[in-house]
Amino acid sequence: MRHTLSVLVENNPGVLARVAGLFSRRGYNIDSLAVGRTDNPAISRMTIVVEGDERVLEQVIKQLRKLIEVIKVSDISREEHVDRELVLIKVSAEPEKRGEIMQIADIFRARIVDLGRRTMILECTGNEGKIRAFEESLRPYGIKELVRTGKIAMLRGSRYTNINGTREDE
């Protein structure tokens, strides 16, 4: 089972090393990890995708909570949520293939962000399934390079997680 954890941490140097170290030391598998600061510059949010059964997940969450700089851990995948990844793909694009590639980009609502003599860079956002499908569609043309962010996620509706927990405004 894969779970998406939304983790609020104090925005201190070293906090990423603490979280990453915890995962490797205790043998938990991270699928992806994305970090960035929140609207409050003192606080960052990590979105961590972990693989494991319920028992592993429970330990991961408890061990994360033990870190002093971790303020809040929530398992977002238990609730209705939106998640997104962004991918940049540099694909071979001889002039005669460009039209086809642009059609694919259109289908996936991807953008062309660079056009070289024989390559193009495409940018696409979406959930994991969409990103995977996009990658597969471009593969036949020859992917030169692929860079993707980790997943970021947010609860749907008026519910939100902040340092005081998960809440909903009236």
Add this chain to the structure above:
Amino acid sequence: MKLTAAQALVRCLELEQVEVVFGLPGGAMLPVYDALYHSSIKHVLVRHEQGAVHAADGYARATGRVGVCMATSGPGATNLVTGIANAYMDSVPLVIFTGQVPTTQVGTDAFQEVDITGITMPITKHNYLVKDPAALPQIIKNAFHIASTGRPGPVLIDLPKDVAQATIDFYYPEKVRLPGYRPNYQGHPAKINQAAELIRRSERPVIYAGGGIINAGASEELVQLAETISAPVVNTLMGLSSFPGDHPLFLGMLGLHGTRYANLAVTECDLLIALGARFDDRVTGKVAAFAPQAKIIHVDIDPAEIGKNVLVDVPIVGDVKQVLRALLPLLDKTDRSRWLARVQELKEQYPLTYSREGGLKPQYVVEEIYRHTGGEAVVATDVGQHQMWVAQFYRFKRPRSLISSGGLGAMGFGLPAAIGAQLALPGKQVILVTGDGSFQMNIQELATLREQDLPLKIFLLNNYKLGMVRQLQQFYCEGRYMAVDFKFHPDFVLLAKAYGIKGYSVQSEKELQEILPRVFEEPGPVLVDCLISPEENVLPMVPAGRGIDETIA
């Protein structure tokens, strides 16, 4: 008030009512030691930084207060590592200061630079590299709070030299600033009710009590619980001394070298009440065979311990003293005479014994120390067979009277830890029981002992071997003894003398009897080199990978 950060550090320690710090200086720590020069805080100069951290640890274990130690950058800091890991494994509150190269040089492989915050990340409860001198007082405030609350543990503060020298506007903050740190002390009332219900319905309860009882100061509540519900009590190594060793409900230590009756009582019980214990592998043996008929109630301050090694029926996160205080009024005095009769039968059927034939027996030495101190001494140990014999044969009366390296099992802990404990408890008799292997790992601290002129009594259970490993090789390597015999050994009595410490050597019960009164009358430190029968085994013993019901007697 304008102070340098180093002066502020010392001022903070004074405000935290730190009486003693253990350490050894170096270049990066010059500013801090210069500030200590003007302070009333006692600095105990050790001979090796490992001695400083173990001594601070012994001080903390003996008192429940935060132990403080310091070392310089680089090798000073790395010499602390074993001691920090040791304190982390056994949940001992320490605040550790290390010097660091100036911030301008951090990250350049400067002389005596090591990334000690990186190295100690997995073995501290938290650590800090101080970059802003003005932040130091708040960091120290946080560090003492983190070290001593919730599940206690070591906190390290790494202080670059230029930061230590910088001038700040000093004030000591009153509040900690830790948005992500809120230990839970109160157990959940619904869970406590469920626990009470399970206890009421149980016919054969056993209380399994660990070091958490000592950390929480919950010994009185533990005795009340045991007596109210007529449940026998087994202790982990860390839990020893939390329950009176001569109490009729006491079954001693469980696990690998536990008493047979403790292990069998756990095997037969229908309810296991785990209090401040963490189902360590040395306790459970094969997990599937551990308390197989029992429902389990688990009380622990650390949520991550619950459900980690075994699944439990009633989890209660909280301070075990507060939880027991909430639980006790829900329980009626119950008489479980059938169960207690069965436990008594086990005690009689499988007593803890040894043969006194064949030389001076280590178990006998421990029993004699017990007799002479009436169980009132604080006993520190090293790691090995001697440690297990103390755990088995010394019947501790009061909490915090056993000082032993449990989770890490670090040889070399004993002497410095005993020094720390004796410094903390000047009016008490502290005893060190050590082995010749362990003793030689921090033997340089005999100089500290002499310098501090402490009345510590050292009993060296000398088998001229790494006894515990020899025993393992006897059982698991068909007696192929590899690297466990010391072919050279110092004359320990002469060695003590070289340090200005009185020494005796004994090799029979009679000789031991003769010198014991003199040893305890002596005002200063004494070493007793006990030449014990060298191939004695620690029994009972649960073979590797087996259930705790399958002991070798």
